[in-house]
Amino acid sequence: MESWYEVKPSLERGGLGVFASRTILPGTVIMHDPAVMKLELKNVQFTDEEVRDSFNLLSDTDKIRVLKLHEGHRPFITRLMRIYKANSFGAKGFTMLQVDISGVNHSCVPNADRQDDMENDEKTDAANLVAIRTIAKGEEILICYNSNFEGMTVTQRINILDSYYGFRCSCPACALPLKERILSDTRRQLINVLSSKCSGFEPLGLSQLDHLNRQTAENPSMTIGLPQFPLRVALSTAEKTAFKALLAELMQAERLTNVTTANLYREAAYHLMQQMSENRYILVIPSACYVTAWMEKAVKIFSDITGAHSKQTKAIKAQWSNWQRGEQLDLYKYLKLDYLQALSRGKGVGEVFAVHIGETVLNAEGLIGLKIEALSEQMCKTRLREGKGKVRGSIRSP
Numbered sequence: 001m002e003s004w005y006e007v008k009p010s011l012e013r014g015g016l017g018v019f020a021s022r023t024i025l026p027g028t029v030i031m032h033d034p035a036v037m038k039l040e041l042k043n044v045q046f047t048d049e050e051v052r053d054s055f056n057l058l059s060d061t062d063k064i065r066v067l068k069l070h071e072g073h074r075p076f077i078t079r080l081m082r083i084y085k086a087n088s089f090g091a092k093g094f095t096m097l098q099v100d101i102s103g104v105n106h107s108c109v110p111n112a113d114r115q116d117d118m119e120n121d122e123k124t125d126a127a128n129l130v131a132i133r134t135i136a137k138g139e140e141i142l143i144c145y146n147s148n149f150e151g152m153t154v155t156q157r158i159n160i161l162d163s164y165y166g167f168r169c170s171c172p173a174c175a176l177p178l179k180e181r182i183l184s185d186t187r188r189q190l191i192n193v194l195s196s197k198c199s200g201f202e203p204l205g206l207s208q209l210d211h212l213n214r215q216t217a218e219n220p221s222m223t224i225g226l227p228q229f230p231l232r233v234a235l236s237t238a239e240k241t242a243f244k245a246l247l248a249e250l251m252q253a254e255r256l257t258n259v260t261t262a263n264l265y266r267e268a269a270y271h272l273m274q275q276m277s278e279n280r281y282i283l284v285i286p287s288a289c290y291v292t293a294w295m296e297k298a299v300k301i302f303s304d305i306t307g308a309h310s311k312q313t314k315a316i317k318a319q320w321s322n323w324q325r326g327e328q329l330d331l332y333k334y335l336k337l338d339y340l341q342a343l344s345r346g347k348g349v350g351e352v353f354a355v356h357i358g359e360t361v362l363n364a365e366g367l368i369g370l371k372i373e374a375l376s377e378q379m380c381k382t383r384l385r386e387g388k389g390k391v392r393g394s395i396r397s398p
């Protein structure tokens with residue numbers, strides 16, 4: 001099969017870069033690249049001897065491939081260590097060198113992602129280069145070199161890229177005019193707080209990166225990575241809902257939309273449904289609106305990124321229609337809100353905020369229907385306080 005890419009000089013970034021040789025759709029595996037070297041991070045850092053011993057195990061062809069790689073500027077004594085540091089990627093307790101993927105340049109708003117290869121759910125030592133949006137023929141393929149960049153300000157990203165990779169990033173997120181940059185920095189700081197909390201950790205302390213430079217970069221305190229501490233207090237379901245929805249919105253505003261963003265919307269919708277199911281007999285309309293809007297966003301992102309007919313898009317659509325069969329959402333789907341609004345205005349309810357779902361009744365034609373009562377926000381609060389929406393008997397999870 002014709003290759004998806006070609007390696008050639010990158011006029012915009014200097015050195016070599018990897019370019020799309022034809023249009024690449026989101027989700028495409030552009031490269032599958034087995035690791036040629038893998039080092040365990042036993043004592044935080046590995047030694048020159050460990051790098052050399054690992055290199056000596058390579059075939060002659062692979063040795064030549066490694067020695068051709070970019071050497072970087074960092075002050076290590078041996079050339080092998082400089083090459084390894086400039087081109088390897090960290091993966092929990094290990095670092096690995098995948099020669100072809102290491103030729104891909106960086107952007108803080110990438111169009112591709114380097115992902116660990118999973119075969120039958122088992123992590124292999126290979127990595128895949130996967131398109132995360134449509135990449136036009138001739139466009140440079142770019143990945144983000146640091147998995148924490150989403151939550152870092154422009155200064156923090158610039159300091160890391162200069163200190164460890166020796167270049168100044170000119171991507172759209174780093175080249176923003178001052179006013180927009182301040183806004184973007186604020187969003188990124190919020191992303192750091194929310195993404196840490198949503199993964200069960202206190203936010204990463206990033207302030208030391210504001211003063212990082214090439215001199216301080218090699219201090220052991222800088223190279224051990226940022227420590228993460230588990231959350232002191234676990235998040236409530238309401239916090240999970242709000243944090244995940246806000247995080248997804250911030251990722252979208254920063255043009256970082258990816259499959260994780262879609263999953264955040266899906267999880268926010270799920271947590272909100274969990275809260276709704278605590279008062280199964282009261283349907284709060286804004287809650288149903290949010291669940292619907294978030295699930296529609298999740299479906300759209302999966303469809304945009306992985307394709308309208310991909311396995312992932314089909315799975316999330318199936319999940320959404322399954323959830324819509326849950327009692328409250330099912331009712332929301334069929335509620336004629338305009339009709340309810342007109343009816344309730346006549347009765348002095350004003351804006352319909354919620355409906356109280358009563359028992360099944362027979363109507364004039366003898367047909368079975370649900371007795372639905374429109375509630376204003378105030379009435380809804382009173383009913384909830386009185387526990388009138390509470391589940392009687394067993395509860396079906398969303």
Ligand SMILES: C[S@@+](CC[C@H](N)C(=O)[O-])C[C@H]1O[C@@H](n2cnc3c(N)ncnc32)[C@H](O)[C@@H]1O
Binds near residue numbers: 017069170
């Ligand atoms: C892993 S190598 C990538 C391939 C490299 N361009 C080459 O010619 O082999 C990393 C180095 O590429 C360069 N680089 C990567 N992304 C860049 C960018 N956005 N702008 C300028 N230089 C970049 C830097 O010199 C960096 O240290």
